[in-house]
Amino acid sequence: MASASVVDSQLNEVATKVKQYHFPVESIPRLSYDDPEAERLIRNEEPVILTGTNLVASALQWSPEYLSNNIGHGTYTVYSSKNHKFLYYDDKKICKVPTFTPPTTHQDMTFQDFLNKVTEWKEGEPYNYLQQSLNDSVGPQIVQDFAAFNWKWISDERAKNNWGALTSNLLLVGMDGVVTPVHYDEQQNFFAQVHGFKRFLLFDPSMFGCLYPYPVFHPHDRQSQVDFDNPDFDRFPRLRELKGRQAILGPGDVLYLPVYWWHQVESVPGYGMTVSVNFWYKSGPTEKIVYPLKPHQKVAMMRNIEKMITEALNNPEEVPPLLQDMVLGRYT
Ligand SMILES: C[C@@H](CC(=O)O)C(=O)C(=O)O
Numbered sequence: 063m064a065s066a067s068v069v070d071s072q073l074n075e076v077a078t079k080v081k082q083y084h085f086p087v088e089s090i091p092r093l094s095y096d097d098p099e100a101e102r103l104i105r106n107e108e109p110v111i112l113t114g115t116n117l118v119a120s121a122l123q124w125s126p127e128y129l130s131n132n133i134g135h136g137t138y139t140v141y142s143s144k145n146h147k148f149l150y151y152d153d154k155k156i157c158k159v160p161t162f163t164p165p166t167t168h169q170d171m172t173f174q175d176f177l178n179k180v181t182e183w184k185e186g187e188p189y190n191y192l193q194q195s196l197n198d199s200v201g202p203q204i205v206q207d208f209a210a211f212n213w214k215w216i217s218d219e220r221a222k223n224n225w226g227a228l229t230s231n232l233l234l235v236g237m238d239g240v241v242t243p244v245h246y247d248e249q250q251n252f253f254a255q256v257h258g259f260k261r262f263l264l265f266d267p268s269m270f271g272c273l274y275p276y277p278v279f280h281p282h283d284r285q286s287q288v289d290f291d292n293p294d295f296d297r298f299p300r301l302r303e304l305k306g307r308q309a310i311l312g313p314g315d316v317l318y319l320p321v322y323w324w325h326q327v328e329s330v331p332g333y334g335m336t337v338s339v340n341f342w343y344k345s346g347p348t349e350k351i352v353y354p355l356k357p358h359q360k361v362a363m364m365r366n367i368e369k370m371i372t373e374a375l376n377n378p379e380e381v382p383p384l385l386q387d388m389v390l391g392r393y394t
Pocket residue numbers: 232234241242247251253325327328338340
């Protein structure tokens with residue numbers, strides 16, 4: 063397990079290697095977990111990298127090899143993609159878009175089979191990304207490591223910020239260079255980096271108009287239609303206004319990723335496989351409506367309006383003309 067100073071020097075090196083895109087990025091603050099400023103940012107639903115939480119200190123030994131030797135012989139969901147991008151889709155919504163073709167496939171396999179696929183991988187073959195909620199199928203050593211997470215710290219954070227229940231811990235084991243393209247989630251997230259380095263690109267909820275998410279009824283709901291590697295400024299002109307934030311995480315780092323914040327997550331190419339564990343929490347109730355509404359509240363409102371219109375029309379194809387009739391030439 064690398065010391066904090068080794069991780070810091072590696073982070074500086076990684077920062078020089080990550081891909082630059084068309085938009086400017088500013089760094090997310092990197093603060094000790096007990097810094098009052100860190101607490102203020104979390105309270106204010108702004109992202110912050112936390113050091114020293116020891117949230118997953120017991121998992122810093124979770125190299126892919128350690129996991130292969132200790133996770134047991136249960137099966138785990140492994141996604142495969144023809145390229146390094148893993149664009150999420152909700153298979154329950156495919157029925158709404160008959161022409162939809164899933165960009166990835168997935169199958170359940172043992173961790174050992176997954177690791178064999180990765181070690182035997184050759185250029186041109188599909189990329190693989192293990193993404194599985196941690197459950198009781200893991201071996202006793204992993205259970206012991208999981209139980210030793212700093213649950214007191216994270217439970218105190220949940221209570222202090224009045225969040226809802228922990229919904230899941232996703233174990234993420236990625237090949238070198240895999241990317242989860244830009245999207246937002248509807249849960250609060252403490253994202254713990256365990257092995258290897260990940261670069262997050264973050265965009266605050268007010269950037270909704272620059273990131274052109276798929277319609278809510280689409281299988282790619284919550285995902286941006288934009289491809290940062292091939293930005294289509296004709297189709298998505300407000301992409302030019304995009305301003306991003308960046309967080310580079312090394313082993314032991316925890317990123318507070320606020321609900322509705324857009325993020326793209328990259329396993330930094332050339333730094334090997336990555337292992338992460340996220341902690342998704344239901345967001346808390348809105349204590350009191352304060353005007354003007356915050357951008358993420360407007361996103362939630364837009365989602366509800368889209369859902370209501372789609373349901374009322376009972377035909378996704380009628381949604382675009384109705385919304386255009388409502389807006390074009392009247393509000394534009
Ligand atoms: C799955 C993860 C992305 C990644 O680590 O590839 C993510 O989007 C999240 O934790 O909200």
